[in-house]
Structures are given as structure tokens and as C-alpha cells.
Amino acid sequence: MGLSLEKHYREWIPASLFSYFLAGILSGCFLENFYPDLTLVWISVHAIIIIFLSLRERKSKKILFLSWGTIFFLFLAVCGYTKRSAPFLSESQIWKKGFQSKIETLLDEANIQNEAREISLGLVLGDAKNLSKDFKKKAKEGGILHLFAASGLHLGILIGCLFSLFKRMPFLGYSLPRILPVLLGFLYLAMLGFPISLARAWVFSTWILLQSLLFRRSRPTDLLLISAGILYLWDPDRSFGVSFLLSFGAVAGILLLLPSLKHCLPKIPEEKTILSRFLGFWRENLAVSTAAGLGTLPSLIYYFGSYSFGSLGLNLILVPVCGILLPLLYFSLLLQACSLSILAKPIWQIVVSLLEFLERTTLFWSELDLSLVHYYRGKTKFFALGIWTLFLLFLFLWKWIGAPQEEEDVELDLTLSETDPFVKRRGAASLSKNRIQDRTIPKFNRVCLSHSSFPAVLRKRIWILGFAFCFFFQVTLARSSYWIEIPPVFFGDKFSFVLQEERKLSLIGKCKYSSKIFYRSFGRDPELFCGDHLNTREIYIEHESCLQWISECVRRRKDLSLKYGGKDKPKIAGFENWIRVPKAKEFSLPTPAKKMIRFEVGKDSLIELGKSTKAGSGIILLLPRFNIPEDPRQWNRVRKQLGIGPGWKFIGSDELPGIPVL
Secondary structure: OHHHHHHHHHHHOOOOHHHHHHHHHHHHHHHHHHOHHHHHHHHHHHHHHHHHHHOOOOOOHHHHHHHHHHHHHHHHHHOOHHHOOOOOHHHHHHHHHHHHHHHHHHHHHOOOOHHHHHHHHHHHHOOHHHOOHHHHHHHHHOOOHHHHOOOHHHHHHHHHHHHHHHOOOHHHOOOHHHHHHHHHHHHHHHHOOOOHHHHHHHHHHHHHHHHHHHOOOOOHHHHHHHHHHHHHHHOHHHOOOHHHHHHHHHHHHHHHHHHHHHOOOOOOOOOOOHHHHHHHHHHHHHHHHHHHHHHHHHHHHHHHOEEEOOHHHHHHHHHHHHHHHHHHHHHHHHHHHOOOHHHHHHHHHHHHHHHHHHHHHHHHHHHOOOOOEEEOOOOHHHHHHHHHHHHHHHHHHHHHHOOOOHHHHHHHHHHHHHHOHHHHHHHHHHHHHHHHHHHHOOHHHHHHHOOOOOOHHHHHHOHHHHHHHHHHHHHHHHHHHHOOOOOOOEEEOOOEEEEEOOOEEEEEEOHHHOHHHHHHHOOOOOHHHHOOOOOOOEEEEOOHHHHHHHHHHHHHOOOOEEEEOOOOOOOOOOOOOOEEOOOOOEEEOOOOOOEEEEEEOOOOOHHHHHHHOOOOOEEEEEEOOOOOOOOHHHHHHOOOOOOOOOOEEEEOHHHOOOOOOO
16 A cells, blocks of 8 residues: 555655755745744744754654754744845836837837737736736636736746747757756746746746756656745745745646546547547646646635636636747747838737637626636635645545556557567566566555456546546535625725615715725625625615726626616716615614614704604714714714614714625
8 A cells, every 4th residue: 555655646745855955944934924823833843853863863864854944944034034035126127117118119010909919918028917907807707817927828838939949950959959948038037027926937947957957857846845945045025925826836736636637537549530639638728727726726715715617618718829829929029029020910910810819708708707706705715725625635545546557558568569579578577577576565555556456447437436526526616605604794984885785785975985995895706795696686876986896796787776876877888777866864784673874964954863763773874074073972972862762873984894704
């Protein structure tokens, strides 16, 4: 059993002592960012381990290097190194502005305008700020915003194209075709302002380059730890930020989970036909997209409280398109910069067509609501992360169960070697070696290593079980976003407030002065306020500035009754279906048997207020006159004289509850 586990999971276990040293540093950094109270405890434990190991004759070098890495983190923290930012970071922002200005000039010379120009800038500069607000929102919902962020996809395509070009130049030899793309990639990294995700990709590429030059190969975990450690030592201040976690999460998912996910998908026939190659291409892309999505899921849920499950389909379409689009875009910009606009013109036509396809596909996907965005709030976040952990555990075990057979590989080699005497002798020697090793392995372990007892039909169809479990976990992750009670929606500030009644959503006041609370509520989780699972049938607002925050609700819910309580209904787009009604004064609070009455000093009648508050209980929201403050405590002292019942209490706008946990 132990040999079987070591064989199937060796790629998940670091082999380099340098990796263990960096793992110690990263563990300290992780605790400092997420669990600061445990940092000193963790360091103390490793200090004890170092003392204990120093007293033993036989020492575990891996544990020792891990402990020394943790102690070294303490040294960095004491010296203040952990707060240091990357060198040349401020200067690179000037380079980025100059590079952006140059790209804009080249696009203007090529007459690339409107959306095609915005998307081109987003792809080349890796910055979603150049996109329109509407397209950026739809790209985020579709899960393709990573295409417009400087990432490993951009650098990988650039370095891959340069390597393919340079290796076809014999005079460059063996080393230069591998060194030149990395150097040019670093120049591209500097021109974009050293974004953390692109820096990760460049460190990856550089480390792989060194391996190819020295004819060595690192395990995936070594590659991840070494890249993360180098990046942390280069820029500690931005490490373990959102970009850092998303970037490493995606590549960790691809490197570690991809082999397991492939066992969840049906195998493609080995015949080299057009159909088999086409199916193999999409199978590979499906597995890669799913693995990357699983790697980024915890960070997206923890920081943003949402995940787009429909992004898998959109990525399957647009990532291969970008694999064609980006090289053509880079090449056309290069020709344009070299004043070869005649040669660049036909390439620009292809680029514009692909840009239009990217834009239309994204908009089409959003209009059909295929993004399947699910929002996680409160305890649902941790519940979803628990399901995600179980999913990873299943994939860990599934890699062992669905692993290819060692015996079958040997038989295949022998069959292929019948035409070559040298290979035949090598195959016979390999088979003899395997038989010798087989005699040294206990019987129970030998059974675990061999899957030959499984029928061939069962081995071919065993993927059905894996596919069913993978699909089950994905559906459970999506549905878990609804497995929690929606908190009462009642919050606000001195300018406006939001109230969710039984069948009505009200936005009271001028929302333009409360953009912060609306961004943190409606901007992050519109599903919380007007999702399909709610019983909301009516929306009431009093100012046109509130329309932008509920536009998503109005777009998705066609069965809503829209009511406007302002003076005159604005004659702007979006208010055609709104019905003007009198300004609301009384509201039902989420607390049972309680109401809220809004009282504007100097405008509303005290006599009418007394009549409305003789019985029952609730609160009276005091709205003062302009630049004349009012103290709710003084109003509460004289409420009996005003004829207000004992169950009522005056409050100020600053006493409204805060935003619910999202």
C-alpha cells in the first residue's frame, strides 16, 4: 500500500530541500496574513523541533529545512523585510503609462476603434480598466475576466510563440532560443508594471528554462513552492493577496488536480482520426478549465462571495480563441510599430473578426444567463469550502483507483518492440527486472499495485463512476449557496436606507450620496436582494440615482412591479415602465409586529404622527432640516407630550443598522 501511494502521489510530494526551506517561510507568511495569533506558536514549535533534531544522530533533513525556513521568516519579520515592496515598482508605473500610450497610438494608426480597441488594450496590457463598465461586468459574470488580467496565459503564449520562432533559427544553437524568450518576457513584465500574476508566470518560465538547460526536471510541488518562495522574497508586500492566491490557485489546480480529473472523463480512441483529435482537444481543455476553476474557487468564494459555474463553458470557447487571437494581435502590433502597415492590414482584419466574436459570445452568454453565478454569504462560504475539501479528497483517492496499470504498459512496450531487436532485448530486461521486484514486494502490496484483476470492460467504463461523483460535487457546491437563511435586509446611513419587506424592496433617499454602502451590498451580491428564490414582487425607489443599483434586478426579473416615489418621474432611459406613486411614509420592519415611520422635521405634521403612533410599537426615523441638527434623545423626552405611544422611539439616521453579512 505504501509503495502504491508513493508511486501515484510522488508528484504531490516535494523532493528538493530548498522547497522545504521555502515552505517554512511561506507557512509563516500564511499565518501572519490569516491567523496572526498562531504565528509565534508555529515558530516556537519549529524552534523546539530544531533543538530536538540536533540531539539525534539520524536527522530528517526535510523537516529540519522546513523548521529553519520558519525561523528565517521570523528573522525577516523582525528586520521589517516582510513589509517591503518589489524594487522598481514605482518606476514601472511610468514605463506602463508610456507603453500604454504607444499601444494606443498603434491602434489608432491601424484604425481600431470602439469595443475592438477597448478589448485589444485589455488583452495586451492585461488591465480590465480599459474595458467598458457593461462589458467588464458581463466578462466577470462569465468567468473570463482573467483574459483581461496579465496572467500566465498571456506570458505563456508570448514566450511559446517566441520559442517556436527562435528554435527554427539553427545559428542560435540550443541555449539562446530558450534564454531570449524569457528575457523578452521580463521586458514585457516590466512594461506592464510588474503585476503579481504575470511575475508568477515569469518565475515559472525561468525555472523551467534553467531545468531545460541543465537537463533536469522538478516535481510540480517543487515548482509551485520555489516559484511562490522566490516571488515572496522579491515582493513580500503583495504576496498572499487576491491576485497571488488566484494565480497560484489556478496553476496548482492544473498541475496537481488535472491527472485526477482526466479519470473522470471518458477516454478518446487512440486512432489518429479527425474526430478523435477534435474530441481529444476538447477533453483536454475541459479538464484544464475544470482544474483551474477548482484551484481558484476558494479564493473567489472567500474574498468575493461568488463563483460563476457557467464560466467553464465560456472558457472552453474563448480560451482557444485567445490562443489564436493573442499571437496575431502581438504580431500585428509589431508590424505596425515597424511601419509595415500594408503587411499588417490583412492580419488586423482577422484580429478584428476574432475580437468581435469574443465580444458577441460574451454578451450572448450573459443575455441567456448561462454564467450561473452563485453567491455565498455568511456561513455558506465555509460550508462550500468544506464541500470543496471533500471534493479534493475524492480526487486524491480517485487518482489511485483510476491509475493506469503498470503491467499493461510493459506488455504494450513488448508488443511494439517485436520489430526492433535492441528494443526487444531492453523490453525483456525490463520485464525480468519487474519480476525480480515483484518477488520482493509483499503479496498485499502487489495486489494494490496491480489492477489486472479488473475486467477490461470495467476498466473502460469505470470513468462513469468518477464522472458521476465529479458532477455531484459540482452541483452540491452550486446549490450550497442557498442552504442558509437570508439575513433581514434593513440597513442604511444618514442619506438613504434599504428595506426588504415581505414582497417589496425599498430604496429610500438619494442613493448617490451612499455609493459606498450600495457598492458593498448590491454591487457585491444582487442575488441577496432580488434573487429568483425570493418572494419580491415590487421595487420602490425615490431618486433616479438608485436605478443603477437595481438595474440587475430589473433586467433579470420581468415580473416586478416598479414604483417611483419622487416628485416627477425622470425622463431618462430605464424609467419607461415605472409607475409614479405618493411618497411612502410607513414601512414594515423585518422584526415581527414592528413598523418604522419616517418623519421629516418641518415638513410632516406632528398631529398626524401622534395619531399614527398611539398604538403598537416601532421606531420613528427622524430626518432633520438642512444644516439644522436634531437630537433624537430630546424628542424621546417629549414624546408623551406629543401624543406618541410608549412602544415608539425616535432614532437618528446614524442609528440605522449596518450592512448584513455577505
